[in-house]
Amino acid sequence: MILPLAIKSLRNRRLTAGLTVLSIALSVALLLGVERIRQESRETFANSVSGTDLIVGARSSPVHLLLSSVFGIGNATNNRELGELSKDRRPAGGRLDHSPLAG
Numbered sequence: 001m002i003l004p005l006a007i008k009s010l011r012n013r014r015l016t017a018g019l020t021v022l023s024i025a026l027s028v029a030l031l032l033g034v035e036r037i038r039q040e041s042r043e044t045f046a047n048s049v050s051g052t053d054l055i056v057g058a059r060s061s062p063v064h065l066l067l068s069s070v071f072g073i074g075n076a077t078n079n080r081e082l083g084e085l086s087k088d089r090r091p092a093g094g095r096l097d098h099s100p101l102a103g
Contacts, residue, residue, distance in 0.1 A: 067073040
């Protein structure tokens with residue numbers, strides 16, 4: 001009894017019903033697309049950082065240090081030259097590995 005009445009109401013309001021269905025479909029597609037991009041970016045970030053165990057650098061913003069040392073983006077701040085380190089702070093062999101991407 002109520003189903004024929006609902007169908008008749010939809011036929012009388014075709015444009016409104018069609019726009020409603022279209023907007024819901026677009027909203028769901030947009031939501032799924034954003035969720036997919038978020039998931040892929042998390043996986044990509046995790047894969048690119050997975051080979052890094054420790055990042056050592058001068059005192060600065062952790063984000064700048066991570067971006068500079070792992071991804072090569074931007075400049076690390078408060079960098080010191082290798083010669084500025086005092087002899088007593090050097091390791092036992094006196095050698096320092098100063099490779100920017102030493103893993």
